[in-house]
Amino acid sequence: MSVPALTNLPVRIDDLIAAVSDPEHGGIATFLGTTRREADRRAFRAIEYSAYGPLAQTEMAAIAAEAHRQFGAVVCIQHRIGHVAVGEASVGIAASAPHRAAAFAACRYAIDELKVRVPIWKRAHFADGTTAWFDEHRTTQPAHDSPGT
Amino acid sequence: MRAYDRIVPDPVTVTVLVFASLRDRLGADECVVRAPHGAALNGVWPLLPEQIRRADAPPGVRYAVNDVWAPAETPLANGDRIAIVVPVSGG
Numbered sequence: 001m002s003v004p005a006l007t008n009l010p011v012r013i014d015d016l017i018a019a020v021s022d023p024e025h026g027g028i029a030t031f032l033g034t035t036r037r038e039a040d041r042r043a044f045r046a047i048e049y050s051a052y053g054p055l056a057q058t059e060m061a062a063i064a065a066e067a068h069r070q071f072g073a074v075v076c077i078q079h080r081i082g083h084v085a086v087g088e089a090s091v092g093i094a095a096s097a098p099h100r101a102a103a104f105a106a107c108r109y110a111i112d113e114l115k116v117r118v119p120i121w122k123r124a125h126f127a128d129g130t131t132a133w134f135d136e137h138r139t140t141q142p143a144h145d146s147p148g149t
Numbered sequence: 150m151r152a153y154d155r156i157v158p159d160p161v162t163v164t165v166l167v168f169a170s171l172r173d174r175l176g177a178d179e180c181v182v183r184a185p186h187g188a189a190l191n192g193v194w195p196l197l198p199e200q201i202r203r204a205d206a207p208p209g210v211r212y213a214v215n216d217v218w219a220p221a222e223t224p225l226a227n228g229d230r231i232a233i234v235v236p237v238s239g240g
Contacts (some may be wrong), residue, residue: 120239134238149240
């Protein structure tokens with residue numbers, strides 16, 4: 001089945017699993033990134049995600065293709081756009097492979113690459129009504145905790 | 150045409166897409182910029198509207214041209230749709 005890379009609907013992990021299921025594969029690894037209630041000692045109401053749509057979709061497809069080349073895995077990635085309430089999934093990944101090690105590795109590869117490459121941004125909506133974008137340059141030691149994955 | 154008219158080529162006009170906090174600063178998704186002939190992607194920042202360029206370009210900015218990643222040294226072409234991609238924070 002076809003799963004859109006970007007969606008303003010809840011992430012349905014069953015859809016991602018269905019997209020990568022393969023009778024030749026013996027393992028499916030999944031990952032859901034969910035929004036946390038608090039980061040940097042500040043409470044959130046929600047996280048708002050926005051994307052550079054065309055390039056985000058291209059980059060997510062490229063990551064899936066790289067995971068296939070490196071691990072022999074079939075990978076499906078979906079990211080939420082718009083407001084995501086605390087506790088809901090902002091990103092979902094399913095990776096299937098002939099064996100579990102490759103499935104886990106591909107899933108890990110996909111989320112790690114997504115977080116540094118895919119043009120998607122989050123804006124925190126704090127409990128006190130203020131907002132802040134997380135789009136600053138980060139060094140190896142983040143200046144602030146992120147409320148997402 | 151006078152001889153010296155040939156010395157300075159026409160400027161190019163590009164559309165610049167911005168995202169996240171830059172979009173808030175601009176108050177719009179995009180703007181149109183006229184750049185001198187030969188300018189590159191990394192020369193666009195000083196040409197942006199004042200409300201964006203009042204701060205330095207954030208470290209780690211990447212660029213895209215017509216929805217494809219492009220090196221910062223890529224020359225601008227008339228009609229390009231360029232994107233200034235600030236550090237990402239998805240996930």
